Amino acid sequence: MDDLLPLQPLDPDLCVAPQLVPAAMAAAAQAGFRSVVNNRPDYEEGPEQPTSAAIEAAARAAGLEYVHLPVSGGYQSPEEIAAFARLLATLPRPILAFCRSGARSTKLYRAARALG
Numbered sequence: 146m147d148d149l150l151p152l153q154p155l156d157p158d159l160c161v162a163p164q165l166v167p168a169a170m171a172a173a174a175q176a177g178f179r180s181v182v183n184n185r186p187d188y189e190e191g192p193e194q195p196t197s198a199a200i201e202a203a204a205r206a207a208g209l210e211y212v213h214l215p216v217s218g219g220y221q222s223p224e225e226i227a228a229f230a231r232l233l234a235t236l237p238r239p240i241l242a243f244c245r246s247g248a249r250s251t252k253l254y255r256a257a258r259a260l261g
Contacts, residue, residue, distance in 0.1 A: 151163060180236035181241050
């Protein structure tokens with residue numbers, strides 16, 4: 146889409162993206178998203194990474210639902226996959242999920258879809 150909101154669609158109601166900044170939340174709302182899921186632990190790459198709290202404040206200010214489901218890049222547990230599946234089933238759509246590169250959000254999505 147653009148530098149502020151680089152999207153990769155996985156299905157008609159879900160896109161993934163690499164790390165987003167708080168300013169991207171207004172762009173996400175303008176693009177029609179209704180929910181954002183942050184799959185990145187705070188400070189994973191140090192203090193320059195935006196915190197979940199900062200992104201959540203911007204998301205809520207833009208009228209978006211926001212959930213922080215931090216998971217490791219190398220391993221997503223069955224419990225984390227099940228939690229992501231519940232979010233897919235309950236959050237208002239369309240949903241935007243992000244992590245460092247978009248890969249772990251993609252893995253979570255595929256694993257959650259395989260559950261149901």
